[in-house]
Amino acid sequence: MASWQSLPTELKLSIISILHPDDVDALAKTNQASYQACVPARFRSIKLNTFNALTRFIENVPRRYCASIETLELATHDEDLFVPTHVSLRERSDAVIALLSACPRLTSLNLRVAGSIDSSVVSPFPFLSNLKQLSISNVGSEDCTPLSERLVVAIAASCPNLQELSLDRITRSELHASDLQGVPYIPLVRGDMDVPDHPLLGSQLRLPSLLRIPTLRKLTIRDTHLGDEHWSTTPIACRLEVLDLGSCYHENEDFNRTCTERIMAAVGPTVDEFSLTTAVSNDKLFAKPSKTPLQKLRKLHITPFFPVDSVVETMSNLAGSPIETLALQCYEDDVVDVCSSLEEFLALKLERGAEFYEKLKRIDVSVTAAGYSATEEEVKERTDAAKRLQDFCRQLRLSSMIDTYGVPQRPVTSSRRASMSFVVEVGVGATKNTSTPAPTRPIGKARSMTLY
Template structure:
């Protein structure tokens, strides 16, 4: 009966199967194998350089046209590899994959700039994540390279960057002075970009007209050009992390500068540092005129929660979510209670659109479990906050989330596929 079905129906059936069932079904006969190819290669994850090379050597290049989600990692536990050879391997896959919609690049240091042109042919690529897994002091990933790559993607909407290093070419003032932020040298050979020219510094990302969501973590954001570069994009979601080389005050100033530049269109913002500028508290002058969803990361100083939330009162925030570690639950709940009591005292006009508060407790396998007394205290604090939210007619939710290797703060830059992920993992 299977053999009599039209190809379209076979493809529809295969589409709803999980990866193991697809693999088993593909072994029935040659025609069935061909029908399974689009699903088998829709999501491809290559966990290290060896898997990358194996994929290039053994998978027919024509199969790459089925890839919609691709995750690559250049980690190599065997021997050091030249950036050019690693880059050539990646290029050979990207050049044969015109249907990629989401790409995750986990690099150990930099790639050769010869990879930049191939991104201009990925017209369906909308979501790009680039993360440096190498030590920044020894294997930095240049801002010039990632900006040139991002600017080359024709329809880029969502961009996530992690541990990108400033270039000596664009940040000479940081060279040789405390806190000795790692800089990239020798990246002046990266060609000028047709849109950005030589201005391949991080703030130039704001010149990309298609960009709607921007995530930057563990990256130095001290470039003053964030405040002056022309903003050609209409960012809706922004998630900015701190630079661990700098102090809390410096990071706060940097993030507020970027908030001021992009705030007019932002609907959703994630914070890791305090906001002290009172301009954000005034509805008539705040740059964040459309901010409806505010996320606060587990790295945020709990002592600054109330002040920062108050300083963002000028925005029409409807949803407030906080992520914290288990041993901070009591303090976070107390801070949110203080904020809600302040909201009652100030009356109408102060967070009048607020409708829900969510708390996510982040845990990982390495963390020590709470003792019975601590656990009881957390549950009591959680219950108090829930009751207060209920009294104020606010929706509330508490959830537990395991920490992910890619970062602790939730982001909308996740896989485009649904819960039935079928991955070709090597």
């Protein structure tokens, strides 16, 4: 009988790749040969949640192990964001460069910073040829530690095969926002001229230039000022399939709506999936199939920050698109209003006839916990609202299914909120398996190492 030690290396790696992380750890402790064989699995996914964790990782982990990293969550900020530190921006950038330059297999990077870092951080990104997913977020105060749009655009445009980009709380540069100079309530970045020009974009490192990245397929931008008018004039080189736009909390709802509609009109022809935070009021542009730029839009997501009283108006104004799935996410307090809005929308669908949303097959509603336990009365009211919506679907001879709903949830204190959902499927004969599978231990690539 063959022993573990006699197996070929390729077979060992194949076996280890399907083991539970705890089993990988146990195997790695048996002997040195097994430890080395477990390195790719143990270092496939790495989380470094502070700058101190980043420096300790660089100092203590052999550089050759970094070649196994495929997924990396990386923070350049200190554990306490509000305590002054002597670490310079260049030192933080050098640490990021040192790690990224040793990760040739990296496919996904989540970079969290507290304000800007030195522009030299751009240097390793042109060599990350396997990087497909990139997320950059500013966890600091935008008023005190802004993160320049010029830096994040330079980074994103330097990735040769970037497909998915997510940006959170990015600040406009004074160089590209002359219209905002002197506006006291809009933060701007000054002194970011040192970001080097990009071979393709040149000095135009403004947010709309992201549309010139030819490989980009998914774009998410949240908590960011989107008022740059170049969104409607920038030549588009990418074929975006998924677009997720948030709103800027420094501006009012009308301004955010205008910005969203401008970007929708620019990139609409290729978008298959879209996430909305603001209402859509332009019925002349989006309501008719012959005119709407959203000719391929099949999946529409509405976030919890969307104004509930604008659901029907927005759906009516987006009627020109072949939407098949409508997904709404709301807070517990809004469940009754959301159900009422959906009833009103379905009544409008019945009134306007078969051609109005003829492609619609499914409505999903997910409910985000409010962070406190609901009273029995509140739970009953919300459950009744969901049931009324289901009954209305039955009256319209629409197949429907509601997942378990109405059970009070434990309060949550973390930013990762608990959620529950119910589903309404539209279309005669539609079916859905709503059974919840028993939890299983993660295997294979679920492996992750976290350092704080």
